[in-house]
Amino acid sequence: GAVVSQHPSWVICKSGTSVKIECRSLDFQATTMFWYRQFPKQSLMLMATSNEGSKATYEQGVEKDKFLINHASLTLSTLTVTSAHPEDSSFYICSASFNRASTDTQYFGPGTRLTVL
Amino acid sequence: AQSVSQHNHHVILSEAASLELGCNYSYGGTVNLFWYVQYPGQHLQLLLKYFSGDPLVKGIKGFEAEFIKSKFSFNLRKPSVQWSDTAEYFCAVNMNTGFQKLVFGTGTRLLVSP
Numbered sequence: 001g002a003v004v005s006q007h008p009s010w011v012i013c014k015s016g017t018s019v020k021i022e023c024r025s026l027d028f029q030a031t032t033m034f035w036y037r038q039f040p041k042q043s044l045m046l047m048a049t050s051n052e053g054s055k056a057t058y059e060q061g062v063e064k065d066k067f068l069i070n071h072a073s074l075t076l077s078t079l080t081v082t083s084a085h086p087e088d089s090s091f092y093i094c095s096a097s098f099n100r101a102s103t104d105t106q107y108f109g110p111g112t113r114l115t116v117l
Numbered sequence: 118a119q120s121v122s123q124h125n126h127h128v129i130l131s132e133a134a135s136l137e138l139g140c141n142y143s144y145g146g147t148v149n150l151f152w153y154v155q156y157p158g159q160h161l162q163l164l165l166k167y168f169s170g171d172p173l174v175k176g177i178k179g180f181e182a183e184f185i186k187s188k189f190s191f192n193l194r195k196p197s198v199q200w201s202d203t204a205e206y207f208c209a210v211n212m213n214t215g216f217q218k219l220v221f222g223t224g225t226r227l228l229v230s231p
C-alpha cells in the first residue's frame with residue numbers, strides 16, 4: 001500500500017518551454033503532497049508543500065511563478081516548470097502523506113529527471 | 118538554519134559486518150526523526166521513525182536507530198548486513214513545528230560485498 005507514482009520518469013525539453021510533471025497517490029488519498037528537488041550528490045531540498053484545494057506553500061528561494069503547483073484532487077498534484085532553462089535541470093521527487101501531522105510518514109514517488117537543453 | 122549531517126558519504130562492508138551510520142542535526146527544539154532507504158532503481162522508502170517514547174526505535178529489515186537528544190544524533194544500526202542492504206540511506210528531520218517539512222541529510226551510499 002501507499003504507492004506514489006510520477007509521470008514522466010524523465011523528460012528532455014528545449015530552453016524556454018514548459019514542462020508538467022504529475023504526481024499521483026495510487027491507493028490512498030493524500031491530504032498533503034510535497035515537491036523536492038535533488039541535485040547530483042546533494043540531498044533532497046523541499047520546494048513546496050501543497051494541500052488539496054489550497055495554494056501551495058513555497059520554501060524560501062523557490063520562485064512561485066517558475067514552479068507552478070496544482071493539487072486539484074486528493075490523488076493528484078502537478079508541478080509545472082515554466083520557461084525552463086538549463087539550470088532547472090534536476091531530479092524532481094514528489095511525496096504524499098495521508099494527513100498533515102508532523103509525525104506522518106511521507107511516501108515518495110520514483111522521481112522525474114528533467115534535462116533542459 | 119536547521120541542517121542534517123551524515124558524515125559517512127560512502128561505506129563499504131562485507132556481509133555479516135555490523136553497520137552504524139551517523140546522523141546529526143542542528144535544532145534545539147523537539148524533533149521527529151526518520152531514516153529512509155533508496156535501493157538501486159527504486160524510490161525512497163521509510164526504514165523507521167521516531168517522534169516520542171523509547172529512544173531506541175526498531176524498523177524494518179532488522180534496522181534500528183537510537184535517538185540521543187544530548188548529542189543531537191539519530192544513528193542507524195544493523196548488527197549484520199546483507200548484500201541486499203546495498204542502497205543509499207537518508208536521515209531526515211522534521212522540526213515538529215506543526216508542519217511536515219523534512220530536512221534531509223546528503224545520504225550515505227552503502228555497498229555490501231558478498
